[in-house]
Amino acid sequence: MTPLRPNPARPTPARPNSDRPTTPHLDRAPWPADLKALSDAELARLAGELREETISAVSVTGGHLGSGLGVVELSVALHAVFDAPRDKIIWDVGHQCYPHKILTGRRGRIRTLRQGGGLSGFTKRAESDYDPFGAAHSSTSISAGLGFAAARDLGAPGVGDVVAVIGDGAMSAGMAWEAMNNAGALGKRLFVILNDNEMSISPPVGALSEYLSRIYANGPLHDLKALAEGAAALLPGPAREGARRARDLVRGAALGGTLFEALGFSYVGPIDGHDMGQLLRVMRAARARADGPVLIHCLTVKGKGYAPAESSADKYHGVAKFDVVSGEQAKGKPAAPSYTAVFGEQLTRAAALDPRVVGITAAMAEGSGISKLKARFPERAFDVGIAEQHAVTFAAGLAAAGMRPFCAIYSTFLQRAYDQVVHDVALQNLPVRFALDRAGLVGADGATHAGAFDLAYLCTLPNFTVMAAADEAELARMVATAAAHDAGPIALRYPRGNGTGVAIPEAPQPLEIGRGRVLREGSAVALLSLGGRLEECLAAAEALEARGLTCTVADARFAKPLDRGLILRLARGHAALITVEEGAAGGFGAHVLQLLAAEGALDRGLRIRTLTLPDRFIDQDTPERMYAEAGLTAADITAAALAALGVDAATEAATA
Numbered sequence: 126m127t128p129l130r131p132n133p134a135r136p137t138p139a140r141p142n143s144d145r146p147t148t149p150h151l152d153r154a155p156w157p158a159d160l161k162a163l164s165d166a167e168l169a170r171l172a173g174e175l176r177e178e179t180i181s182a183v184s185v186t187g188g189h190l191g192s193g194l195g196v197v198e199l200s201v202a203l204h205a206v207f208d209a210p211r212d213k214i215i216w217d218v219g220h221q222c223y224p225h226k227i228l229t230g231r232r233g234r235i236r237t238l239r240q241g242g243g244l245s246g247f248t249k250r251a252e253s254d255y256d257p258f259g260a261a262h263s264s265t266s267i268s269a270g271l272g273f274a275a276a277r278d279l280g281a282p283g284v285g286d287v288v289a290v291i292g293d294g295a296m297s298a299g300m301a302w303e304a305m306n307n308a309g310a311l312g313k314r315l316f317v318i319l320n321d322n323e324m325s326i327s328p329p330v331g332a333l334s335e336y337l338s339r340i341y342a343n344g345p346l347h348d349l350k351a352l353a354e355g356a357a358a359l360l361p362g363p364a365r366e367g368a369r370r371a372r373d374l375v376r377g378a379a380l381g382g383t384l385f386e387a388l389g390f391s392y393v394g395p396i397d398g399h400d401m402g403q404l405l406r407v408m409r410a411a412r413a414r415a416d417g418p419v420l421i422h423c424l425t426v427k428g429k430g431y432a433p434a435e436s437s438a439d440k441y442h443g444v445a446k447f448d449v450v451s452g453e454q455a456k457g458k459p460a461a462p463s464y465t466a467v468f469g470e471q472l473t474r475a476a477a478l479d480p481r482v483v484g485i486t487a488a489m490a491e492g493s494g495i496s497k498l499k500a501r502f503p504e505r506a507f508d509v510g511i512a513e514q515h516a517v518t519f520a521a522g523l524a525a526a527g528m529r530p531f532c533a534i535y536s537t538f539l540q541r542a543y544d545q546v547v548h549d550v551a552l553q554n555l556p557v558r559f560a561l562d563r564a565g566l567v568g569a570d571g572a573t574h575a576g577a578f579d580l581a582y583l584c585t586l587p588n589f590t591v592m593a594a595a596d597e598a599e600l601a602r603m604v605a606t607a608a609a610h611d612a613g614p615i616a617l618r619y620p621r622g623n624g625t626g627v628a629i630p631e632a633p634q635p636l637e638i639g640r641g642r643v644l645r646e647g648s649a650v651a652l653l654s655l656g657g658r659l660e661e662c663l664a665a666a667e668a669l670e671a672r673g674l675t676c677t678v679a680d681a682r683f684a685k686p687l688d689r690g691l692i693l694r695l696a697r698g699h700a701a702l703i704t705v706e707e708g709a710a711g712g713f714g715a716h717v718l719q720l721l722a723a724e725g726a727l728d729r730g731l732r733i734r735t736l737t738l739p740d741r742f743i744d745q746d747t748p749e750r751m752y753a754e755a756g757l758t759a760a761d762i763t764a765a766a767l768a769a770l771g772v773d774a775a776t777e778a779a780t781a
């Protein structure tokens with residue numbers, strides 16, 4: 126029996142240290158149509174060049190590497206067999222789409238990936254006709270694909286075949302199974318390619334992952350003989366039923382396809398996703414014969430063909446710029462710890478003090494800091510897979526049973542679990558602690574990953590307490606506050622990246638709920654910050670003071686409940702009040718305005734401005750440039766204060 130996965134001991138050939146690989150076949154194929162002119166052997170060679178080009182490009186941009194390297198052959202085979210853009214190839218998450226971008230007319234810009242003004246690191250409709258559906262959050266591809274298939278069957282023009290490519294990690298999400306359930310019942314012609322590399326970002330978890338492992342442990346169903354058998358399963362009508370029954374009789378309950386077939390899919394696989402010949406044969410057979418939903422199970426290797434990425438698939442999921450020869454990533458030593466690391470340490474500390482403290486992550490153990498808890502208290506750290514909705518209700522159950530769960534989910538991914546937050550947590554007033562990493566703008570991942578909305582969507586919920594950390598010491602205090610808070614749900618949010626370098630207290634004490642702090646006092650302008658823009662507010666205060674306008678700078682700490690006393694005092698004691706937050710309108714500033722309106726504080730001529738993220742999505746760039754575009758820099762805060770006071774900065778400068 127041919128081994129499906131390559132022998133990891135097999136050395137990857139040495140590679141030349143050239144900036145640009147030699148790519149004669151790829152050079153001949155800037156567009157998918159060009160692949161049609163190549164023989165199968167040439168396509169295999171082109172795939173090798175595509176891999177080198179992907180490695181070379183990511184080495185200068187940074188980005189998601191391992192996932193793309195695993196789908197190089199698949200990308201070539203799909204574009205060789207299907208006719209995009211009429212046929213819709215939908216990449217789940219989209220983090221593996223760089224080879225697809227190179228093959229679809231974007232090779233010339235591939236070294237702008239994830240840079241300001243450059244190509245997105247994900248699929249994006251606005252970028253290319255070959256990206257029929259945008260993504261970056263996982264497990265949407267089958268639903269979207271089924272939408273295209275249903276539209277096609279209702280006569281929508283310009284839609285041919287539909288292919289959803291989804292990873293084994295993404296397949297763990299409920300949404301993928303909702304789509305499979307619907308697709309199986311509708312019976313529409315739809316191709317789902319399960320790209321099974323036995324990896325999520327970290328090694329995958331859960332019963333599904335074990336099930337998939339059992340399938341390939343049974344051996345290749347589709348060696349050449351089995352491929353014929355599998356192709357028979359694609360035959361229309363009664364022939365298919367007959368073939369399926371015969372195969373089930375031979376293979377019995379251990380047959381790999383059972384779960385997918387039970388849902389109404391024809392199952393083909395597992396096949397070797399790096400064997401171009403096999404891929405092309407299966408795709409062509411599937412395309413020629415399918416009359417309903419088909420799942421093709423491809424086994425691939427994350428990081429395939431690049432030794433550092435193959436041997437350390439989790440570390441090469443997302444990379445900084447790196448040296449191609451050594452694989453060494455260009456990561457400088459930061460002056461301050463990351464917020465994520467501080468959260469992980471403080472959570473572990475809280476867990477050491479209280480056996481009821483547990484941590485939950487939805488497939489982001491490293492990214493969320495839950496890995497630190499897991500290292501010390503493995504039985505109290507739960508990785509539930511890419512399943513944010515389940516994570517929240519699971520945490521609610523834990524809280525209802527008297528535990529102190531910390532649900533650590535990136536702000537952007539918690540969006541997916543909003544009804545669970547409302548219905549299962551807030552409504553029942555259960556003390557789930559939400560640790561929302563990546564609050565605000567995140568840089569290269571762009572708009573899909575911005576933590577823009579949590580303040581707006583959480584502050585509106587009864588029973589919730591919502592905090593935002595201005596620095597890592599504040600984060601430590603907020604973890605202690607959340608751990609001690611049994612009165613109801615509580616959220617703490619903090620940005621991506623490193624802290625400010627302040628000292629973290631040895632034994633952080635809980636904060637008084639709903640109390641802010643004042644960092645400097647003045648009388649002309651009050652700058653009221655929530656979260657990570659505090660340093661910008663302090664810099665703005667310096668600039669305003671240089672103009673003779675003394676400033677109070679306060680850190681609200683709590684977006685809910687508001688520190689009414691502090692806010693009313695700021696409103697009474699200053700001519701202008703500026704609120705600043707790294708969140709969309711409708712969050713902190715909106716609630717401050719509502720308080721001031723209700724208290725009549727606006728009737729006395731207070732000049733107030735609420736600085737938030739703008740009402741548009743901001744594309745990827747450095748966080749600094751993104752905040753400049755958002756109008757949340759020290760200069761913007763200064764300008765807003767001057768404008769509120771009616772000081773024309775330009776005239777003032779001219780007069781000076």
Ligand SMILES: Cc1ncc(C[n+]2csc(CCOP(=O)(O)OP(=O)(O)O)c2C)c(N)n1
Nearest residue numbers: 192261262263292293294295324325326488
């Ligand atoms: C809703 C959501 N949760 C979490 C993530 C973060 N995330 C991005 S890729 C990934 C792992 C995906 O694994 P898989 O689908 O197997 O793809 P692979 O990287 O292995 O190719 C995760 C957890 C996300 N993008 N969307």
Ligand SMILES: CC(=O)[C@@H](O)[C@H](O)COP(=O)(O)O
Nearest residue numbers: 218220261443492563570621
């Ligand atoms: C594709 C995806 O969703 C993740 O890989 C994400 O890019 C990780 O982001 P961080 O680097 O902020 O953990």
Ligand SMILES: [Mg+2]
Nearest residue numbers: 292293294324
């Ligand atoms: Mg995977």
